[in-house]
Amino acid sequence: MEKKRVPLTIDGKDVEAKAGQTILECARENGIFIPTLCHYEKTTNVGACRVCVVEVENARSLVASCCMPVSPGMIVRTNTEAVRSAQKMIVELLWSSGDHNCLTCEQNGACELQNLVYWLKIDKPRFEIEPPGYAIEDNNTMIQRDLNKCVLCGRCVRACNEIQVNEVLDFSMRGSRAKVGPAFDADYINSSCVFCGECLQVCPVGAITFKQAKFAGRPWELSKTRTTCTYCGVGCQMDVFTKDGKIIKISGNRDYGKPNEGSLCVKGRFGMDFIQHPDRLKKPLLRRNKNEELKEVSWDEATSFIAEKLAAIKKTGGADSIAGLASARCTNEENYLFQKFMRAVIGTNNVDHCARL
Amino acid sequence: MTNSIEELEYTDLILATGTNTTENHPVISSFVKRGVRQQGVKLIVIDPREIDLVKYADIWLCQKPGTDVAVFNGLMNVIISEDLYAKDYVAERTENFDALKETVAKYTPEYVEKISGVPAENLKKAARMYAQANRASIIYAMGITQHITGTDNVKSIANLSMLCGNIGIEGGGVNPLRGQNNVQGACDMGGLPNVYPAYQQVATEDARKKFEAAWGSKLSAKPGLTLMEMMAAAGKGDVKALYIMGENPLLSDPDLKHVEKELRNLDLLVVQDIFPTETTQLADVVLPAASFAEKEGTFTNTERRVQRVRKIVDAPGEAKTDWEIISALSAKMGYPMQYASAKEIFDEVIKVTPSYAGMTYERLEKEGLQWPCPTSDHPGTKFLHKDRFSRGLGLFHAIEYIPPAEWPDKEYPLFLSTGRVLYHYHTGTMTTRAEGPSERCPESLVEINPLDAEKLGISDGQMVKLTSRRGSVQAKAQITQKSVPGTIFMNFHFAEAAVNLLTNPALDPVGKIPELKVCAVKLEAA
Ligand code: SF4
Ligand code: SF4
């Protein structure tokens, strides 16, 4: 069923919205930019930051476009003097109430507050800078929290409760002393946090950051490649960021859609150090007799040895005296080739894998 | 899975059994939890441990380990006797209902309570809840399959689902959650002793002819050995050479002592892996393989979605991708395999795999496709069995309850169940080398209920010794409500405390899956 269309005007442009859409959604669909901060798609619109304010004709004050549903005939303006000045006020307040020293911030270059400051052309805040003076939470190896940079947008709280539904984070206190975190002001490591890192992924500023990526590369120096997680059967789509051939960090990406819609778990996000671990096998190893030690050999020597041995065993014991285990960890292409090798080259159907275990 | 992950968020009811979803499939658990908290989805948990999902459940049936068939029969008993089953569906789409009805008749809630310990009233409540839901999805994992009755358990789940008309509808289905990333793909590609790719039987002549033509080689009509049978055959000297690609059976198999002896008995053991493992230590040849981050290819996830894997970094040292290694070996054996890339292999795969026939790397670029996807304009299949089952009518199996192979007794008074924990994966070769997960979970723990701990005089963090008829291991105790009294749990990720020295290799006669989820043990201070 086609939903009813609602006609309205945004910045002088006649547009149509779906009934129930917010002004923000409608503007975005029509290519009209409204800045946001606390808004995060597919979570509750809380209207906390008011960065997204717009003018609506005949409304008594500016309205938060992320929360306001469209109505027929509405006349919306997103770029008036009043809107800009309100936005500036908000952003300057946010800036001055935190420790936003971009020089040492990991989010530098990917920070939504920084972008807002730049976009609104603010030279410096008109208020005195007064960070709250929280201690940096640095007692686990995965997630670092510096709440002096927190803008209280609540995205982490909603990510934890509404996206991952781990129900760890909440606001403690309200108003100027508000703070986000696990219950009883505990650190992540002493809470029921399961280190999925969704909060880290949604945080618009440098308040929650990827610990291992610290000082490992600036956002603009990293290249990213999309792939599929190697751990469980969900097959999460993820971005792997590298710099100079080294893996720096992993992130989910909502643009990739199914199956994980941008979410990851602790293994996918923080469990990838193994890839470039020094223990990795790097050379073929061979022992020609059972009582010898394994010794490094060339590929040619290793494969020749195997081929001769297999041929000899097949000759004396028949093809069925040879068996092979394919792998639930290898690709489809490799599993296909493996069973083809066992069946067409060796001549046996003795091929299985550890699916049952 | 017959159905898709996304459906879990908007179905009407989910029955989760034998799956500790929040730890083993965390992102799927978010779909379940969002459904429950935000969409009014009802949740029934049937599990012998108080797993995290219980917190989100409307009702939790805590059965004794290995009594699943009795519980499912009990649920069906209530549903049939209270006339709550989907009569039209059963009449039109299924057969053998009468046999099922007859068998479950004796599994009254009271009788099932005696076997399973599940209170009759709770069983009735759960049965009604399941039957009354418009669409209900069942999710399960190794907690269902790793039993001597694993095949029976799976069939029972299918019975229950069909009985209420839940197979072949959106939001319904029987949905095994695959533990390893590409178990689905390894099966689809014919990494099984009895089938070629897409489950075409090696024993049928048509299929064999087709593959003989495709591969230009004479093929054997005799189904091969399963993993556990291979090991036994190695022990007896019938199998003399074993080629293992990326697996570590020496930590994942039950009754490790035996497996080690069997592997030592081989003339040739070739292991291809990314790390040295317990198994590579026994190998005659160890081949260094590239990890998933160092190659192109595809994985197939638990909802049958084929997705691209992409090369991110170079493999270390001389390590090569598994497909390059196989090709090189094959050439040495006089059968050259000339592929320039993984894509060329995939192009061959789709020619012989009807369910993948419509896929190409180009189509998979943006979003994966779910098989069956038979043609290049087919959108893929969100849920299976829409209008008919693969065999035509859905077949009910009348199944009697059989107790697990081992039941606690005087000497070994506790149930032991095994599985994974959130922070680790399988035999731990990858996650124990990741700093974060290892920090959260540095060692194997024996999870034990406070009541049992008190009875045995065990305190939290104390070293304990676990002994079964097959061996013993030591690890620290963790006192937790997750374990119910009488049942302890241990993960199998760590070589230092390999729980599979204890587990029972008794096999399911059909699925050939060992009973890793139930054995009898005793516990004492170490
Ligand atoms: S890491 Fe995950 S569980 Fe922990 S606080 Fe963040 S969102 Fe919540
Ligand atoms: S920590 Fe980040 S996401 Fe959470 S409220 Fe603060 S700024 Fe927002």
Ligand code: SF4
């Ligand atoms: S990120 Fe976690 S849930 Fe997703 S595939 Fe990897 S292991 Fe599974």
Ligand code: FES
């Ligand atoms: S984005 Fe609208 S109030 Fe914050």
